[in-house]
Amino acid sequence: xxxxxxxxxxxxxxxxxxxxxxxxxxxxxxxxxxxxxxxxxxxxxxxxxxxxxxxxxxxxxxxxxxxxxxxxxxxxxxxxxxxxxxxxxxxxxxxxxxxxxxxxxxxxxxxxxxxxxxxxxxxxxxxxxxxxxxxxxxxxxxxxxxxxxxxxxxxxxxxxxxxxxxxxxxxxxxxxxxxxxxxxxxxxxxxxxxxxxxxxxxxxxxxxxxxxxxxxxxxxxxxxxxxxxxxxxxxxxxxxxxxxxxxxxxxxxxxxxxxxxxxxxxxxxxxxxxxxxxxxxxxxxxxxxxxxxxxxxxxxxxxxxxxxx
Amino acid sequence: xxxxxxxxxxxxxxxxxxxxxxxxxxxxxxxxxxxxxxxxxxxxxxxxxxxxxxxxxxxxxxxxxxxxxxxxxxxxxxxxxxxxxxxxxxxxxxxxxxxxxxxxxxxxxxxxxxxxxxxxxxxxxxxxxxxxxxxxxxxxxxxxxxxxxxxxxxxxxxxxxxxxxxxxxxxxxxxxxxxxxxxxxxxxxxxxxxxxxxxxxxxxxxxxxxxxxxxxxxxxxxxxxxxxxxxxxxxxxxxxxxxxxxxxxxxxxxxxxxxxxxxxxxxxxx
Numbered sequence: 001x002x003x004x005x006x007x008x009x010x011x012x013x014x015x016x017x018x019x020x021x022x023x024x025x026x027x028x029x030x031x032x033x034x035x036x037x038x039x040x041x042x043x044x045x046x047x048x049x050x051x052x053x054x055x056x057x058x059x060x061x062x063x064x065x066x067x068x069x070x071x072x073x074x075x076x077x078x079x080x081x082x083x084x085x086x087x088x089x090x091x092x093x094x095x096x097x098x099x100x101x102x103x104x105x106x107x108x109x110x111x112x113x114x115x116x117x118x119x120x121x122x123x124x125x126x127x128x129x130x131x132x133x134x135x136x137x138x139x140x141x142x143x144x145x146x147x148x149x150x151x152x153x154x155x156x157x158x159x160x161x162x163x164x165x166x167x168x169x170x171x172x173x174x175x176x177x178x179x180x181x182x183x184x185x186x187x188x189x190x191x192x193x194x195x196x197x198x199x200x201x202x203x204x205x206x207x208x209x210x211x212x213x214x215x216x217x218x219x220x221x222x223x224x225x226x227x228x229x230x231x232x233x234x235x236x237x238x239x240x241x242x243x244x245x246x247x248x249x250x251x252x253x254x255x256x257x258x259x260x261x262x263x264x265x266x267x268x269x270x271x272x273x274x275x276x277x278x279x280x281x282x283x284x285x286x287x288x289x290x291x292x293x294x295x296x297x298x299x300x301x302x303x304x305x306x307x308x309x
Numbered sequence: 310x311x312x313x314x315x316x317x318x319x320x321x322x323x324x325x326x327x328x329x330x331x332x333x334x335x336x337x338x339x340x341x342x343x344x345x346x347x348x349x350x351x352x353x354x355x356x357x358x359x360x361x362x363x364x365x366x367x368x369x370x371x372x373x374x375x376x377x378x379x380x381x382x383x384x385x386x387x388x389x390x391x392x393x394x395x396x397x398x399x400x401x402x403x404x405x406x407x408x409x410x411x412x413x414x415x416x417x418x419x420x421x422x423x424x425x426x427x428x429x430x431x432x433x434x435x436x437x438x439x440x441x442x443x444x445x446x447x448x449x450x451x452x453x454x455x456x457x458x459x460x461x462x463x464x465x466x467x468x469x470x471x472x473x474x475x476x477x478x479x480x481x482x483x484x485x486x487x488x489x490x491x492x493x494x495x496x497x498x499x500x501x502x503x504x505x506x507x508x509x510x511x512x513x514x515x516x517x518x519x520x521x522x523x524x525x526x527x528x529x530x531x532x533x534x535x536x537x538x539x540x541x542x543x544x545x546x547x548x549x550x551x552x553x554x555x556x557x558x559x560x561x562x563x564x565x566x567x568x569x570x571x572x573x574x575x576x577x578x579x
Contacts, residue, residue: 040442046472051431051465058435061420062367062443066435082462085425086432090414 001138001156001192002030002099008139009067010034012146013041016065019146022056023069024049026099031069053079056094057086065093065147071105072098072114072155080120087151088127094151101131101155101191102242103285110275113285114155118190119247121153122220128173129220131155131191134162136169137177137217144171157192164194167215174221178230182210185236185300188227190216190249196286197240199293204300211300216249227253228260236303237266240291245270267299321389322352322521326550326577328385328398334570336402340410342548342560344382346485346518347452350543353524354450355386364392364418368447371420371436375429376454376483377411383419384408392418427460429453430480434470437478437538448533452481456488459497464509470538471510478538479531480511483518485547489561506540518543550577 006021010033013019021034022043035042045052049070056066068075075098076083087094098117105112121129128150132138138156145152166179179194180201189197194215201211214230216223231237231253239250250268257266271289279285286292290299319327325348333341354372361369374383381401387393393416400406407416411424421432433451440447457463470478484502486493493499506513516527524543531539547561548554551573565573 043438045469046465048462048465048469050427050462051434051469054428054431054462054466055435055438055469057421058432058437058449059439059442061371061432061436062439064439064442081425082428082431085422085428089422 001132001135001160002158003160004135004139005097005142005154005156006030006034008142009146010037013038017041018063018065020059020064020066021069022052022066024052024074026070026074049074049078050082053082053086053094057090057092060087060092060094061090065095067095067097069097070099071112072100072117073112076114076117076120076153083151084124088124091126091149092151093147093149095146096151096153098153098155099158101157102193103282104157104192106282106285107279109279110277113275115242115244115271116247117155118219118241118243119251122247122252126150127220128152129155130217131219132171132217133167133189133191133194133215134164135160136163137167137171140169141171141217144173155191159192162195164215165198167194171217173218174223175218176223176226176230177215177217178212179215180211180213182212184209184211184304185238186212186214186230186234187238187240187296187300188214188216188249188253190219190241190243193240193242193291196291196293197296200296200300203293203297209300209304216252219249219252222252224256227256228262231257231262231264235264236300237264238296238299238303239266239268239270240296241270242286242291243270245272265303267303269296269299320352321356322349323577324389325351325382325385327574328388329381330570330573330577332381332384332398332401334565335399337564338402338410339560339562339564340378340381341565342554342557343376343379343454345549345551345554346545346547347376347379347382347483348549349519349521350452350481350483350524351382351386353521353528355390356521357525358528359450360447368445370447371433371449373421373423373429373433373449373451374412375423375451376426376457377423380410380412383412387418390418426454426457427462430463431466431469433478433480434466434475437470437475438473440477441475448477448479450479450481452483455482455484455486455499455502456493456496458482458499458502467506467509467511474536475538476536477533479528479533480538480540482540482542483545484542485545487547487556487558487561491558503542506542510537511540512537513540513542515542515544518545519549552576
């Protein structure tokens with residue numbers, strides 16, 4: 001996702017000099033595309049995320065559209081108050097680009113696992129929050145939103161190969177993407193975990209269970225109407241996210257179900273406990289936290305068995 | 310009841326102090342000492358240094374009150390420049406007002422909202438970088454408190470501005486030697502302030518923060534086209550102009566009684 005995003009940003013920067021890219025000294029082998037083609041629009045500000053956001057705020061006041069880049073935890077959590085008091089309070093078009101949502105930096109350890117960034121940013125009503133599900137959608141989401149007047153947080157992954165079947169790079173602000181239909185249950189997935197959700201649906205289909213899969217990439221504005229329309233069709237709803245259980249797409253879906261009075265059962269799949277220093281591959285950590293394709297399929301089978309008739 | 314005072318033909322720094330006392334008394338809020346501490350710096354800035362025909366001009370100099378808790382002093386200066394009406398000023402700290410204790414971006418003449426210490430200098434460095442990228446001669450002024458330099462983010466911005474030689478960035482530190490809960494020497498020692506900024510690569514000047522002419526003269530001599538960013542270390546007295554507030558910790562937060570207000574007004578008028 002990040003390569004596609006930066007390549008797309010380079011193309012946009014060629015046509016609009018307002019676009020600037022700032023990095024807090026991260027992005028080796030990723031940012032060179034931009035830095036080499038637009039040296040006047042690129043700044044490595046050093047390992048100083050707070051200052052990076054402050055700089056972006058000052059630049060945006062003068063009409064620039066600064067993108068600030070780092071690993072998701074460093075880009076979003078270290079300078080949280082700078083983003084809140086800067087671009088968010090001023091309504092400036094600063095873009096926070098956080099790489100590695102969830103467990104993508106698996107063996108790097110818990111300091112690199114972004115498990116609360118979506119919840120933290122969902123709380124800011126004036127910040128647009130986008131979590132693409134694959135590299136194609138990352139590119140189209142950027143093209144659709146780069147010049148919005150509001151600040152934006154992009155939660156990006158590192159995978160440049162895996163595509164979410166049925167997504168075809170589609171993105172629309174404030175809407176979901178139904179990438180697979182079914183009639184037994186629906187899995188609502190946040191960003192990159194959609195690949196696991198579709199794989200889970202394929203496992204279930206082999207057993208005669210038809211699961212729909214919905215991608216939520218536009219987290220804010222929240223796709224409330226799309227979700228309400230979809231959720232109303234299913235007796236069982238499972239949410240899947242590489243994120244703590246509170247604050248992410250599970251919370252969003254629970255809010256929609258409650259506020260719209262939708263009759264269904266909800267199981268939220270996400271990270272339930274805090275970091276205990278355990279690291280490992282993304283696959284290992286997703287499985288350990290119940291958000292791998294196998295674990296999601298297990299959850300679906302368990303819910304179907306316990307569904308009251 | 311407070312004694313009515315009038316914004317007569319007196320020096321701008323005196324008018325700022327008069328307004329600070331009047332409005333803080335009317336609103337019954339504190340942060341008076343901090344605002345009085347920078348009244349002369351604000352008078353120098355808004356009385357001559359800042360090139361601002363109108364706050365709508367994109368090429369205007371920018372000003373960031375990084376020590377946002379002294380916003381009443383800024384409101385007074387904006388009022389004296391004609392960008393804030395008497396009616397607006399009278400809403401200070403009132404319900405539904407944009408004039409809170411800390412400055413809000415939505416207020417005409419306020420370039421950046423502040424209130425959380427340690428954020429102004431990095432925004433100022435960004436504004437200065439923007440000016441360079443847009444090939445503008447505009448300058449950016451950032452007024453910090455001394456205790457604000459406790460914040461690590463100030464030094465992140467200091468490193469960036471020096472590395473990129475943001476000569477159009479002018480910092481001012483209101484060195485009144487005290488902070489919310491004590492004197493800076495007792496909380497976190499900030500001695501050798503000039504040496505600290507010099508070591509970070511800034512062009513540093515120590516000035517009397519209550520001498521409007523000296524402040525204006527010091528800024529006038531700065532090279533804002535080439536070279537490093539500038540830091541004016543302004544020695545000030547907290548609560549300057551009101552004897553019982555000067556150097557007293559309680560006047561960081563305390564509002565005035567009627568008697569205290571009468572005494573304060575009589576002192577600044579004489």
